Amino acid sequence: xxxxxxxxxxxxxxxxxxxxxxxxxxxxxxxxxxxxxxxxxxxxxxxxxxxxxxxxxxxxxxxxxxxxxxxxxxxxxxxxxxxxxxxxxxxxxxxxxxxxxxxxxxxxxxxxxxxxxxxxxxxxxxxxxxxxxxxxxxxxxxxxxxxxxxxxxxxxxxxxxxxxxxxxxxxxxxxxxxxxxxxxxxxxxxxxxxxxxxxxxxxxxxxxxxxxxxxxxxxxxxxxxxxxxxxxxxxxxxxxxxxxxxxxxxxxxxxxxxxxxxxxxxxxxxxxxxxxxxxxxxxxxxxx
Amino acid sequence: xxxxxxxxxxxxxxxxxxxxxxxxxxxxxxxxxxxxxxxxxxxxxxxxxxxxxxxxxxxxxxxxxxxxxxxxxxxxxxxxxxxxxxxxxxxxxxxxxxxxxxxxxxxxxxxxxxxxxxxxxxxxxxxxxxxxxxxxxxxxxxxxxxxxxxxxxxxxxxxxxxxxxxxxxxxxxxxxxxxxxxxxxxxxxxxxxxxxxxxxxxxxxxxxxxxxxxxxxxxxxxxxxxxxxxxxxxxxxxxxxxxxxxxxxxxxxxxxxxxxxxxxxxxxxxxxxxxxxxxxxxxxxxxxxxxxxxxxxxxxxxxxxxxxxxxxxxxxxxxxxxxxxxxxxxxxxxxxxxxxxxxxxxxxxxxxxxxxxxxxxxxxxxxxx
Amino acid sequence: xxxxxxxxxxxxxxxxxxxxxxxxxxxxxxxxxxxxxxxxxxxxxxxxxxxxxxxxxxxxxxxxxxxxxxxxxxxxxxxxxxxxxxxxxxxxxxxxxxxxxxxxxxxxxxxxxxxxxxxxxxxxxxxxxxxxxxxxxxxxxxxxxxxxxxxxxxxxxxxxxxxxxxxxxxxxxxxxxxxxxxxxxxxxxxxxxxxxxxxxxxxxxxxxxxxxxxxxxxxxxxxxxxxxxxxxxxxxxxxxxxxxxxxxxxxxxxxxxxxxxxxxxxxxxxxxxxxxxxxx
Numbered sequence: 001x002x003x004x005x006x007x008x009x010x011x012x013x014x015x016x017x018x019x020x021x022x023x024x025x026x027x028x029x030x031x032x033x034x035x036x037x038x039x040x041x042x043x044x045x046x047x048x049x050x051x052x053x054x055x056x057x058x059x060x061x062x063x064x065x066x067x068x069x070x071x072x073x074x075x076x077x078x079x080x081x082x083x084x085x086x087x088x089x090x091x092x093x094x095x096x097x098x099x100x101x102x103x104x105x106x107x108x109x110x111x112x113x114x115x116x117x118x119x120x121x122x123x124x125x126x127x128x129x130x131x132x133x134x135x136x137x138x139x140x141x142x143x144x145x146x147x148x149x150x151x152x153x154x155x156x157x158x159x160x161x162x163x164x165x166x167x168x169x170x171x172x173x174x175x176x177x178x179x180x181x182x183x184x185x186x187x188x189x190x191x192x193x194x195x196x197x198x199x200x201x202x203x204x205x206x207x208x209x210x211x212x213x214x215x216x217x218x219x220x221x222x223x224x225x226x227x228x229x230x231x232x233x234x235x236x237x238x239x240x241x242x243x244x245x246x247x248x249x250x251x252x253x254x255x256x257x258x259x260x261x262x263x264x265x266x267x268x269x270x271x272x273x274x275x276x277x278x279x280x281x282x283x284x285x286x287x288x
Numbered sequence: 289x290x291x292x293x294x295x296x297x298x299x300x301x302x303x304x305x306x307x308x309x310x311x312x313x314x315x316x317x318x319x320x321x322x323x324x325x326x327x328x329x330x331x332x333x334x335x336x337x338x339x340x341x342x343x344x345x346x347x348x349x350x351x352x353x354x355x356x357x358x359x360x361x362x363x364x365x366x367x368x369x370x371x372x373x374x375x376x377x378x379x380x381x382x383x384x385x386x387x388x389x390x391x392x393x394x395x396x397x398x399x400x401x402x403x404x405x406x407x408x409x410x411x412x413x414x415x416x417x418x419x420x421x422x423x424x425x426x427x428x429x430x431x432x433x434x435x436x437x438x439x440x441x442x443x444x445x446x447x448x449x450x451x452x453x454x455x456x457x458x459x460x461x462x463x464x465x466x467x468x469x470x471x472x473x474x475x476x477x478x479x480x481x482x483x484x485x486x487x488x489x490x491x492x493x494x495x496x497x498x499x500x501x502x503x504x505x506x507x508x509x510x511x512x513x514x515x516x517x518x519x520x521x522x523x524x525x526x527x528x529x530x531x532x533x534x535x536x537x538x539x540x541x542x543x544x545x546x547x548x549x550x551x552x553x554x555x556x557x558x559x560x561x562x563x564x565x566x567x568x569x570x571x572x573x574x575x576x577x578x579x580x581x582x583x584x585x586x587x588x589x590x591x592x593x594x595x596x597x598x599x600x601x602x603x604x605x606x607x608x609x610x611x612x613x614x615x616x617x618x619x620x621x622x623x624x625x626x627x628x629x630x631x632x633x634x635x636x637x638x639x640x641x642x643x644x645x646x647x648x649x650x651x652x653x654x655x656x657x
Numbered sequence: 658x659x660x661x662x663x664x665x666x667x668x669x670x671x672x673x674x675x676x677x678x679x680x681x682x683x684x685x686x687x688x689x690x691x692x693x694x695x696x697x698x699x700x701x702x703x704x705x706x707x708x709x710x711x712x713x714x715x716x717x718x719x720x721x722x723x724x725x726x727x728x729x730x731x732x733x734x735x736x737x738x739x740x741x742x743x744x745x746x747x748x749x750x751x752x753x754x755x756x757x758x759x760x761x762x763x764x765x766x767x768x769x770x771x772x773x774x775x776x777x778x779x780x781x782x783x784x785x786x787x788x789x790x791x792x793x794x795x796x797x798x799x800x801x802x803x804x805x806x807x808x809x810x811x812x813x814x815x816x817x818x819x820x821x822x823x824x825x826x827x828x829x830x831x832x833x834x835x836x837x838x839x840x841x842x843x844x845x846x847x848x849x850x851x852x853x854x855x856x857x858x859x860x861x862x863x864x865x866x867x868x869x870x871x872x873x874x875x876x877x878x879x880x881x882x883x884x885x886x887x888x889x890x891x892x893x894x895x896x897x898x899x900x901x902x903x904x905x906x907x908x909x910x911x912x913x914x915x916x917x918x919x920x921x922x923x924x925x926x927x928x929x930x931x932x933x934x935x936x937x
Contacts, residue, residue, distance in 0.1 A: 005763065007840035011756035014749035014810040015772060022787050022807045023775050029786035085680065088673045096674075101927045103681045107688060109915045109926070111869030113887040114908035117894055118687045121694065121901045130690060162683045170927060223779050226871050230891055247781045252876065257785050264781035271779055345831050366837035378828035382850040392836035439832075 034261035043258075050262035060263065062238055063246040064270075066153060067222055070242060073157045075217040079210060082165040086172035087198070101173070105166025116230040119159050120146075123231075146232050149239035156227055156240060168213050175209040176202065211282040215275050222271050243267050289356045290446035290479030292319040292342060297351035299337050299503075311337040313503040314351070319496075321356075324473050324480045326494030328487055329526070334503040335483045339449050342481060344368050355446065366395075371440035372449040375456065377432045379424040379439070385411075386420040389439045406442050413472070414438040430461045437469075441476065450482040454489060466492060487527050491515070499523050521651040524572050524644055530621065533573045535614040536648055541565040544591070544640075548614045551591035554640060560654060561645065569654065572644035575608070578620035580628060581635035590637035600630045609634070691912075695719065695905035718902035719910075725897060728910060730882050731889035736914075738804045738885055739868040745809035746863045747856050753810065754818025755848050759830055769819070772812050780872070788876055803877045804885070808867060814859050821855035822848070861925050865915050886911045 034050055036043045054060045089100045107115065122130040123145040132142050145155040179202065187197050225244040228234055234241035234249070243263065251260035299312040312334040319325045327335040340346040341353060344365040352359050360368050371392075379388050386407060393403045411417045414434045424432060433453065440448055450469075454462045470493055473480050484490050490497050491511045499506040499514065499522075507519040518524035524532050537546040539561050544551050553561065561569070581592065595611040595618070602624065609620045609628050620636060628634050645654040698715040722728060756762070757769050787807065797803040825848070833843045849856075874885040884892065890907045897903060919926055 004840075008756050008760045008762035008765070011752040011760070011844070012768065014745075015753045015812065015815045016768065018807065018810055019772055019775070019812070021790070023778075023783055023812075026783035026786035026790070027775070027778070029789075030782050033786065085677070088677055091670075091673060098927065100677050100681065102923055104684060105926060106916070106919065107684050109865055109869075109919045110688065110908075110912045111871065111887050111915075113869070113871050113890050114691070114912050115687065117890065117904050117908050118691045120894070121905065122687060122690060124901075130686075162687070164684060166926075219777060219779070223781065230894060244779075244781060251785050251788075257789070261782075261785055264779060264785070267779050268782050272777065275777060343831075343835060345834070365831075365835045370835065372832070372835050374828040374832060376826055376828055378826065378832040380829060380832075380847060380851075391833070391838070395837040395839075395842070 030261040030264065033258050034265055036258045037256075038258040038261075039255050046258065050259045051266070053259060054263050054266060059238065059241070059246065060243075063241050063243045066239070066241055067224070067243045070153060070157060070224065071218055071221040073153075074160045075214060075221050077157075078160055078165065079168065079213050079217060081161065082168035082213065083172055083206070083210070085165055086169050086176060087202070089169065090173055090176045097173075101166065101170060104169055105164060108164035108166045112226045113230065115159070115163065116227050119155075120231055123155050147236060149235075149237045152232055152236060152239045156224075156231065159227065171209050171213065172206065175206050179205050207282060211278065214282065215278050218274055218278065219271055222267060222274075289321055291321045291354075291356050292447060292479065292481065293317075293352075293354040293357075294338075295352045295354070297338075297341065297348045297353060299334070299341060299346060300349045310503050312341070312348070315500075315503075315505050316351075317498060317505065317508055319479060319481060321479055322477050324470075324482065324493060324495045325498060326482045326484060326490035326496075327498045327500060328484055328490035328494075329500035329506075331485055333500040335485075335498075335500050336451055338500070339372075339451055339481060339483045342368075342447070343370055343372050343449050368447075369445050370447045370449055371443050371445040372451065373436045373440050373453045375452040377424075377436040377453075377456075379432060379435055381424050384421050384423055385416065385427075385435050385438075388424070388435060389420075389442050392439070392443050406444075410438045410442040413441065413475070429457055430465070433457060433461075433465060437472070441472075444478075446479065448476075448478055448480045450480065452484055453482075454484075455486070462489075469493060488529070491527065499526060501526075517653070517655075518644065519653050521570060521572070521646045521653075524646070524653075528574060530575045530608060530619045532644070533575065533578075533613070533616070533618045534570050534646075535616045535618075536568055537571050537614070539564050539567065539569055544571065546571075546614050548595070549591050549593045549638075551638075551640060552589075554589045557640070564645075564647075564654065568648040570646040570648050570651070572646060573618075573638055574642065574644075575619045575621035577639040577642040578618070578622075579637045579639065580620075580622045580626040581637045583623070583626055584637060586637055587639075587641075589641060590639055592635065592637055594633045594635045597628060597630050597632055597634050600628055609636075688912075691905045691908050694901055695909045697902060718900075718906040721900065722893070722903040722906040722910070725903065726889060726893055726907070727881055727884070728886070728889065728907065731884050731886040732910065734801075734804075734883060735868055735885040735887070735911075737801060738874070739864050741801070741805045742808045742867045743860050743864045745805070746811060746814045747860050749810035750814035750818045750859060751822075751849060751852055751856055752844060753815045754820075754822045755844055755852075757815070757819040758822035759825070759827060759848075773816060776812055776816075784872075784876075791877060798877055799879050799883045804874055804883075807873070811863075814863060817859060818852070818855065821852060825851060857922075858925050858928070861918065861922055865918065868915055 033043075035045060035047060037046045037049070085100075085104060089097055089104075092100070124130070124132070125142070125144040125147050127133065127136065127142050129145070131145065135141075135143065143151055146152050183201050183205075184197060187201060192200070223244045224242050225248060228240050228242050228245045229248070232240040234245050244267070247260045247263050247267070250256045250263065294315050294317050297312060297315045298310065301309045301311055303309045315334075315338065327338060329335045337346060341348050342355075344360065344363060344367075348361070352361060354360065355368060355370075379385075380391065383391065389407045389410060390403045393406060398406075407420070408417065411420055414437055416431065416434045416438055419427060419431060419435065424435070427435065433456075436453065453469075454465055457465060466489060469482075473493075482490075482493055491514075494511060496508060496510050497514055498508045501522050507514060507523045509517075514523060514527050518527065521534065525534070535546065537544045539545075539553070542552060544553055579586075579590070593613065595613055597609050597611045599610045601608040601610075605624055607622045607624055607626055607628060609622060609626075611618050611620070611634075622628060646652065647654055693710065695718050696714045696716070698713050698717055757765060791803045791807075792798040795803075829847055829851070830843055833847050838846065869887060870885070871887045871891065875888045875891065878884050878888055881889075881892075886907075890904075890911055893907055894904060
């Protein structure tokens with residue numbers, strides 16, 4: 001009986017080995033590291049010092065706040081934008097639907113790096129920056145988008161609104177397509193208004209998709225790094241220093257691996273907690 | 289050769305919700321070489337599990353399975369010399385019909401010429417020679433069915449296993465394929481084990497039928513015996529359409545007594561019922577054993593009833609009348625010449641000589657001594 | 658939600674089109690801007706007065722970008738890395754997905770759930786020890802191995818393939834078993850060929866995401882010649898911070914392969930990956 005399992009284990013060998021080497025070992029190692037003063041050359045046991053330091057460090061809290069503001073300011077807004085777009089696109093004919101799906105998806109295939117560079121150019125602080133030009137038409141003064149601590153974080157958030165909603169749009173569209181037509185027909189018979197149909201049929205039945213988008217959106221938003229690194233370097237005056245950027249700096253600028261590990265575990269705790277809260281308040285028994 | 293023996297075979301599954309489920313419970317039977325045996329029962333009765341254990345796709349928890357006297361418990365499907373036709377046909381969608389049919393032989397490293405010959409022979413038998421280059425998706429349901437059977441016969445195995453092969457066909461095609469399968473069996477002279485939930489299929493195809501329910505074998509018998517002498521109420525109820533009528537009655541030693549009718553028991557039956565005096569028994573009457581008293585010559589032993597008829601269905605060659613007796617729904621199958629009307633009391637005669645009697649406590653047939 | 662062909666319905670449709678077209682304009686403008694700037698002459702770009710149309714189209718920004726970077730080498734590196742990772746994922750995630758979905762073996766569900774449970778973990782938790790492992794302990798900094806191996810079979814692709822494989826009928830596997838096919842033969846001759854539509858989706862999304870990957874290559878490459886195009890582009894941004902023309906030329910070059918892929922295989926992108934499952 002033993003031999004028949006051989007192939008099963010061969011089939012799953014690659015992901016399991018990669019998991020052991022690049023997930024499990026690093027988790028354990030990072031956990032140990034978070035209790036050490038760890039640098040490339042030496043490591044000493046420091047107990048909870050890293051955690052204590054992080055939790056009393058104003059920079060850490062400021063980064064947490066920046067991350068939180070960024071998350072609250074982007075994730076729900078973007079989910080709503082995707083839902084709105086999907087609601088509109090869904091009412092069109094097949095060909096128009098395909099066109100809009102493709103057009104709205106396109107930016108998603110380009111890399112974060114390219115989009116950062118383009119937006120760097122759009123948000124150029126001089127009057128010739130695209131956004132400043134556009135505002136100039138309306139007589140609004142030049143804004144030093146990324147260069148001012150008042151507008152830098154807002155600029156990063158703005159970027160995501162006009163980014164691609166394609167993947168989320170497609171999820172919503174396929175979820176909408178999965179809602180039985182008979183439900184709307186029954187609502188028509190009951191003389192329901194469009195708004196009532198949206199509120200009482202579409203929205204509740206889309207909840208699983210919304211939950212998925214919110215949870216994954218929050219998880220990735222808590223880890224936002226690249227835009228910060230390429231566009232603001234956390235500045236000005238730490239206004240855009242997200243927690244992920246802070247961890248990066250501690251680890252790869254100051255080589256304080258222990259502190260960075262401790263912070264990343266704190267980040268993990270926050271992410272798990274926030275996800276759990278979302279599941280608790282958003283999860284539904286709806287199945288269709 | 290192709291004799292299959294089950295010796296006290298039990299199959300248990302571990303189910304997350306229900307715990308340990310006994311799919312097949314201590315089953316023992318012998319299927320003779322060249323025999324066509326149908327296994328029939330409601331869904332979840334263990335019939336498909338039994339077939340899959342013969343194939344080697346499931347391993348029994350306890351007991352032995354023998355093919356031609358050899359214990360095959362540890363043999364893989366490929367080493368059991370069986371072929372199987374699946375309910376969904378399981379044709380490889382990316383292969384042509386020819387490739388589908390030859391896949392097994394190619395795996396067994398048969399010479400090319402021999403494969404070619406065998407595939408064409410099987411295709412000829414199934415009448416699908418013109419389809420050999422097509423992909424499964426280009427075939428109709430009936431054609432897929434033929435290919436699936438053709439793939440099974442290519443290898444000339446000792447045993448054919450059919451898992452509800454006709455259930456995905458429409459009614460007309462199903463009857464046609466049923467006849468063809470019966471002919472195919474005559475021609476191939478190979479053991480066939482045929483699983484179905486359709487008692488008509490089982491009755492028409494099986495030389496013997498194994499009736500299963502809840503993992504337990506209820507009866508193994510040829511079709512006519514199953515119909516006329518079911519061993520218990522389950523078999524009586526499962527075999528036959530429309531379903532047998534049953535009602536609980538009392539036997540006082542001379543007559544059968546029930547709220548809606550009382551009838552003297554013919555002498556011939558008294559012996560059989562002797563140990564049930566003053567006890568409850570279940571009377572089972574096939575719909576065709578209830579006659580219209582107005583047009584049928586009576587023997588004088590019938591129980592006369594005149595229930596209020598609720599509905600009459602006209603089926604061309606016959607009429608089905610529905611009424612209640614002793615508070616239970618009854619069906620009578622009458623000739624179409626009957627003038628029975630709904631919403632009227634109608635005189636009907638119940639033929640007790642053809643009736644079945646069951647122990648009301650355990651449902652076993654009362655055979656007497 | 659059907660729209661009736663009365664007047665109110667028509668107005669409604671027009672409004673919908675208007676809103677959507679404006680939104681499309683907003684999302685496309687950055688890409689259009691990138692293209693226009695990359696084709697605008699050097700001197701014009703330097704004076705920072707871009708126009709909406711390349712009045713005098715010029716390839717000078719491309720020449721400047723190529724002249725000041727190792728762009729061909731970067732593109733080649735990205736191609737090697739993304740292709741190798743894609744190939745690995747197609748092969749290994751289909752194998753593992755098949756085993757998790759269709760085969761029964763001790764520990765199957767436990768192993769699967771352990772793999773899945775770590776998907777929510779932030780990247781940063783594993784990043785530092787992985788970095789130390791790859792760079793310091795294995796000494797693989799600046800190598801293709803370091804860029805490729807950690808991603809040869811991702812958990813999310815394994816999960817997707819498991820979901821996809823579980824939609825395939827088990828009877829095909831059983832029929833093949835009866836047809837005397839070996840266990841590896843069943844994977845290679847039956848499962849792999851019929852899973853192609855699902856694998857195409859995995860391949861496309863994997864290629865795009867690893868072509869676009871930034872953080873890991875950014876950490877483990879140190880020499881200019883080992884950079885992937887995204888890392889190269891980022892380094893160019895800091896080296897030539899004011900030459901937006903050349904920067905946009907680089908961005909166009911880095912985007913071309915994936916945009917071309919998008920236009921040629923649009924239907925795979927647009928069918929999308931539904932929550933928890935591939936739509937087949």
